[in-house]
Amino acid sequence: MADISLRKPSLTERLARALKPKASGEKLRKKSWSGPEARKPSSVGGSSLGRRGVGSRNQYTADDNLDQVDIQTGERRDDTELLHNLAHTGSFDSLHDPIHDPSQHNSSISGNEVFAKLPDRAWNNLVAHLVLSSTATLAFSCQVLRNRLKKDAWSILNLSVNHDQKIEFLVTLDSSLPDHLLCYQCAIYHRRTKKGEEKLKAANILNPLFNCPWANEPTEIPLKSWLVPGHKLPFSFVQLTLRHERYGSQYGIPVRDLDRRWKNVNSGWSQQIRYYYHNNHLLMRSVSKSFASAGLPPSGLRHLLYSANHDYFPYFSVCSHWRDGELMNLCKCALGHIPMPRETITQQLQKGKMISRGLLHSNPIVTLCSKCRPMRRCPECPSEYLIEIKFEENRTDPNPVTRFKQAISVTRWSDLGDGSTPLSLEWAACNGRAEYDSFAHIGKRAISGTFESQSGVTMPSQRMLSLNPKNVKLGEEGHDWY
Ligand SMILES: [Zn+2]
Ligand SMILES: [Zn+2]
Ligand SMILES: [Zn+2]
Structure with missing residues (x-):
């Protein structure tokens, strides 16, 4: 039997001996942070923090490992804990704050003093x-x-x-007077006599919204804006709707209460007027339509377009600059594109022996020319116009053969201003009382585009031409308008 003491120790025994703890060694205990003095300086000429901060991961070596071991406990140091302890966790009350320091200024002095x-x-x-x-x-x-x-x-x-x-001074008080409305003739806030019940009525119906001694006196201030024959928009309704939008229901009436739709039995023109509040302004759109025959002579065109009972104003809505420029000529041009109605050979033979091939294949869809098709903008006020010829149903016609007819449609879009005073730029310009350069003021976004976008309709981009390209201003004295 071999002597065990003489036996060469195995590799396992040698490793166990080397790793056996010394008798004098203390038991390892977790020790909490008790201050920087408990730590051995990690290295000469700089802390481990500095080393690790400056060096990159690639420079991390075995020495770094040794530097982070506590020599008394043998525990690996956690520098994150050190950083957290260095962070400020208390309040900043001790810092000097010149802004909030009451000794820096005397708060006892009020603004009034x-x-x-x-x-x-x-x-x-x-x-x-x-x-x-x-x-x-x-x-x-x-x-x-x-x-x-x-x-x-x-x-x-x-x-x-x-x-x-x-x-100007009284306008600043508007938001504090829901029961009153500013009268521009008297320069006084009158009490609203029909508060919340104000209704827009035709021009020939007395419709006072407050008791004003000057209500029926002529004035230079544009207190009403012309819409169509027999209908005007009083400025007080612009005030009421814009006050409603700005300050609340107590101050006026909703914008939709101004919308109107009617048909004039005598003239045959139908009207639809809508309003829209946008960006602190009141926008208006008026669509006027009338059935029209083909090949009307000049007298027929005039009879169709002008109201003899209203100083020969057009039946559709116009700004005060309608006599200057091309508006009426463009309407006459558009009416000239209406084709003669379709006729069968039998219908043609009943009138005579001549047969026209054009009448056999008359196209009900009318394409306007480059002059009357584009949208036009009045150069002197925020108004835009579009003239169209449409094939529409005349429901009052009992004959199904002639029920569908060509109709002229004139649409006007206008910006009626911010409703502050009747002398505010847009309102005064539409009524011919202010100098206004519409192409400079309105810019790229057309009023028509802004208005139609409210109902999700995107207007096809098209040229916007001036209504008065030659800028001739003769008003009633000119001859082109009639
Ligand atoms: Zn008054
Ligand atoms: Zn044309
Ligand atoms: Zn105009």
């Missing part, structure tokens, strides 16, 4: 730079300012020469 302490000279300088309406608004803002400005602003504003400035 500052205003009250300003010398008269400073106030006079300030007021000298303001227009009357702004001074009046400033005096209205608080009691201190009212005392400083001594109500003078309001007295001066009451002079008749300052009517426009007074209106």
